[in-house]
Each structure stands twice: as structure tokens, then as C-alpha cells.
């Protein structure tokens with residue numbers, strides 16, 4: 001199928017919910033993907049933070065191939081070994097105690113909200129059910145998670161939205177505390193806001209959340225769907241802040257490119273779920289769990305968490321060098337390999353320029369270009385990115 005036919009058939013058969021770019025990708029290997037016309041692209045977006053190991057990692061592919069011909073799927077009514085190993089490994093690296101598995105980031109966040117609400121309703125019986133979320137946040141597209149999301153653009157047309165959510169600006173402890181009432185169950189935060197335009201939380205704010213937790217008896221939910229699992233140069237972004245959540249959500253890279261979402265919790269809130277209170281047909285089935293175990297093995301063996309931090313520092317320092325020369329770059333934000341470049345220029349045009357020059361990157365906001373490269377990129381790839389950004393800004 002060529003691109004022209006793909007466009008026609010997609011328009012005819014698929015809901016037009018995505019503003020697709022005029023490229024059909026057909027295969028990938030390492031940091032590169034290839035289109036239907038044989039063009040090669042350096043993938044600095046990694047399937048939106050998914051392909052942390054690059055494309056078609058051999059260890060993940062081998063593990064998935066082996067598992068799919070051994071036991072591909074059974075109901076969660078039975079024990080399966082890959083899931084149990086995976087839960088143990090995730091709890092070990094995160095310091096959490098229990099995992100619930102679903103298939104996406106939104107589902108992981110749904111599970112987090114449900115866990116906290118059920119804990120307050122069935123265990124504490126204190127009538128607290130409100131979740132305070134951050135303005136500019138993003139937590140998913142299901143009804144509950146789109147309501148938790150702090151950007152109106154994603155909510156338009158979906159009324160009535162479920163009740164029980166409030167929003168407050170990130171990094172403003174005073175404003176947050178004013179929103180806390182006797183109905184507040186939890187505060188939900190992305191330690192680094194991704195879809196909002198790449199905004200890391202401040203240390204003061206994150207430390208302050210711990211005091212508020214103690215003072216008001218609320219839970220802290222950290223959404224690490226985009227920033228978790230090595231992307232920021234630590235296994236979890238919360239580790240930069242010396243603050244541990246009660247509930248954390250993961251997805252994107254966790255199963256090496258297969259769909260998986262995980263909600264992890266520790267402390268008393270784990271009592272919130274009991275048999276029958278939550279479920280997912282596909283959650284951590286043997287194939288995705290095998291992919292996830294291979295992802296964790298590869299991360300450990302190749303020391304990719306540390307590498308992501310170091311190469312992320314190189315990326316940021318090269319961009320800072322360019323910022324000195326290019327006043328169009330207004331602000332550089334991020335942690336590790338999660339980078340936002342705010343510009344006095346059209347970020348969509350910049351992303352198109354990168355595409356024409358064989359690099360995938362995305363305009364997360366009209367004036368913010370976002371890079372979420374795989375953890376296996378090297379200096380050469382970054383130098384190319386910075387050179388192209390320089391060339392683009394030259395033409396503005």
C-alpha cells in the first residue's frame with residue numbers, strides 16, 4: 001500500500017481523531033524508522049515516550065516471540081508466572097507494594113482514582129472522594145481521566161463530566177492548600193507535565209506535597225505515565241525530588257512497545273481494592289508481561305537509566321549553547337530525555353522542517369517543540385537535532 005492509498009482508506013474507514021502527518025511508517029530498527037517510500041527518519045519522539053529501547057529491540061522481540069507460542073492469553077482468574085515476576089520487579093525498583101495491570105496510561109490513572117476513592121469509601125468511611133489535579137495536566141482520554149486533566153481543550157463536547165475533581169496551578173502550594181477541604185481524598189500530579197508543554201514540578205512544591213499529605217491525611221498520586229521508567233535519568237521522576245507517592249501510574253515504555261498500564265501503590269491505601277473491585281481482561285497477559293520483563297532486563301543490563309540522564313544532560317547543554325546564539329529560543333525545560341523547547345516561532349512548522357530533514361519530533365504546543373528520544377540515542381543524533389533546529393531558526 002502506498003501513502004496515497006493509505007490516506008484514502010484511512011479517511012474512509014478510521015475516525016479522524018488524529019491530525020496525521022503525510023508519512024506511512026513501515027518498519028523500525030534502533031533509533032530509526034522507515035517509511036513506505038524507503039526514507040529513513042531519526043525517531044526523536046519514540047512513539048510518544050514508548051520506544052525507550054528504540055525500535056524492535058532484540059531482547060524484547062525474542063521474549064515476546066517465545067511467550068506467544070507458549071501461553072499467549074488466559075483470564076486473570078488464573079495465576080500466570082510472567083505477571084507475578086513483573087509485579088515483584090516493578091515493586092522492587094519503585095519501592096511500591098502492589099501492582100494493578102491494565103492496558104494504557106488512562107486505565108492506570110482510572111485505577112489510581114478508583115483505588116483512592118474506594119479506600120476512603122469502604123475502609124476509612126470518611127466521605128472523602130475529591131481529587132485535586134493540576135491545571136495544564138494531562139491524565140488520559142477516558143471520561144474520568146479527561147476530567148482529571150487540567151486542560152479544557154480535551155473536555156469540550158463531553159458533558160456531563162463526572163464530579164469530584166478540582167484544579168489548581170502546579171508549583172503553587174498556597175493555592176493548592178486553599179482547595180483542600182474535608183472532602184479531599186488525594187492530590188494528583190505529573191512530576192513533569194508532558195502534554196502540558198514539558199513543565200517539571202519544583203522541589204519546593206513536591207516537598208510541600210508531603211507536608212500537606214501529613215497535615216490533611218490525603219494521598220499523593222503521581223502520574224509517571226510519560227516521565228517514568230528511566231526517561232528523566234532516574235527510574236522514576238519522583239526520585240529527583242526525594243518524595244515518594246502513595247500511588248503511582250506507569251504505561252508507555254513499560255512493556256517494550258506493547259500496550260500496558262500499571263497502577264502501583266504502597267501503605268494503607270492498598271486496602272482500597274478487594275476481590276471484584278477492579279479488573280481488566282488483558283491486564284498483564286503473559287505476552288505483554290514477557291515484553292515488560294525483557295524491557296526491565298535490557299534497562300538494567302545496558303544501564304540505560306544512568307545513560308538517559310547523562311545523554312539528556314548533553315542534549316540540554318547543546319541546546320543551551322544554541323539558545324545563547326538564537327534569541328528565538330525562549331526557554332528550555334525538562335529533565336533527562338524529556339525536553340521542551342519554547343520558541344518565538346511556530347513549533348508545528350519546526351516539526352515539519354525536521355520531518356522533511358528526516359527527524360521525527362513533535363509540537364506539543366503551538367510554540368513548544370518536544371523531544372522524547374529513545375534512551376539509546378548518542379551525541380551524533382543530538383548534534384544533528386541541534387543543527388537542524390539552528391537551520392530552522394535561521395529561516396524564521
Ligand SMILES: Cc1ncc(COP(=O)(O)O)c(C=O)c1O
Nearest residue numbers: 104105106138139140194225226
Ligand atoms: C502523563 C500522562 N498520563 C496519561 C496519559 C494517557 O496515556 P494513554 O494514552 O496510554 O491512555 C498520557 C498520554 O500521553 C500521559 O502523558
